[in-house]
Amino acid sequence: MADEALFLLLHNEMVSGVYKSAEQGEVENGRCITKLENMGFRVGQGLIERFTKDTARFKDELDIMKFICKDFWTTVFKKQIDNLRTNHQGIYVLQDNKFRLLTQMSAGKQYLEHASKYLAFTCGLIRGGLSNLGIKSIVTAEVSSMPACKFQLMR
Amino acid sequence: MGSQWLFTLTYGALVTQLCKDYENDEDVNKQLDKMGYNIGVRLIEDFLARSNVGRCHDFRETADVIAKVAFKMYLGITPSITNWSPAGDEFSLILENNPLVDFVELPDNHSSLIYSNLLCGVLRGALEMVQMAVEAKFVQDTLKGDGVTEIRMRFIRRIEDNLPAGEE
Numbered sequence: 001m002a003d004e005a006l007f008l009l010l011h012n013e014m015v016s017g018v019y020k021s022a023e024q025g026e027v028e029n030g031r032c033i034t035k036l037e038n039m040g041f042r043v044g045q046g047l048i049e050r051f052t053k054d055t056a057r058f059k060d061e062l063d064i065m066k067f068i069c070k071d072f073w074t075t076v077f078k079k080q081i082d083n084l085r086t087n088h089q090g091i092y093v094l095q096d097n098k099f100r101l102l103t104q105m106s107a108g109k110q111y112l113e114h115a116s117k118y119l120a121f122t123c124g125l126i127r128g129g130l131s132n133l134g135i136k137s138i139v140t141a142e143v144s145s146m147p148a149c150k151f152q153l154m155r
Numbered sequence: 156m157g158s159q160w161l162f163t164l165t166y167g168a169l170v171t172q173l174c175k176d177y178e179n180d181e182d183v184n185k186q187l188d189k190m191g192y193n194i195g196v197r198l199i200e201d202f203l204a205r206s207n208v209g210r211c212h213d214f215r216e217t218a219d220v221i222a223k224v225a226f227k228m229y230l231g232i233t234p235s236i237t238n239w240s241p242a243g244d245e246f247s248l249i250l251e252n253n254p255l256v257d258f259v260e261l262p263d264n265h266s267s268l269i270y271s272n273l274l275c276g277v278l279r280g281a282l283e284m285v286q287m288a289v290e291a292k293f294v295q296d297t298l299k300g301d302g303v304t305e306i307r308m309r310f311i312r313r314i315e316d317n318l319p320a321g322e323e
Binding site: 006009011035042121 | 160162166167171197198
């Protein structure tokens, strides 16, 4: 989809931009991740506002998570989450085997350390979406092998 | 629909963040232009692959392709082309509505901000990759109370050398 290309390029440029103006080092890396995550958070909130205008209220938390994995993910990333796991005690793991923001990157191991930069925005997106649905959470992500990644959500 | 929102909202978050990062509107405008340029030099590849348009023979053809193909493809709108200069080296793109500014209001202390300036950079970067040096700038903006949004495009010169993809 053409407009997806535009979003992907914008996202990549945002990641580059945030890191270009930063110095080296762990503290700075943390600040950059936070900036990206915060931007994602605002977008997630905004998206949910627009989506859920017409949909009925959700039955429960699992219902909300399914919505995130299906409708939300499809609208944003053109596919559903491939696998959702939970311990039914507030921890969820969302697995995307072909994450759109990573498919452009090489599958080599040397890019793994940079992958977190490309996941931060989406972590915020999920956190922001859930926040507008009344769920406070912490969202982190990890890549095991490109372009598959997991988003871990803690209530 | 959804992906239009995604882009618009993400763009809004970016502009908001840049306004925090930079002291004044001029610097934000410059940064938006730079980022747009970097996007444009890559977007052109995607555009040429998707659209199958041939080489443009003059600036008028270029204008048509920009308005009727590119804008439609990426932003879902078709600006109108007006105000050609007698020499045929300048024209305006009139956007009745600008999808980037849905739900956006400029706060009072950002009167010099060119909110959609990314677009100017995109146009500049993309056209540079097809050997055209152009200037693009907003001359009217609905965010500032104008009736329409108008981007003025000016052809500077043809780029003869095959420069590698620039990055700023």
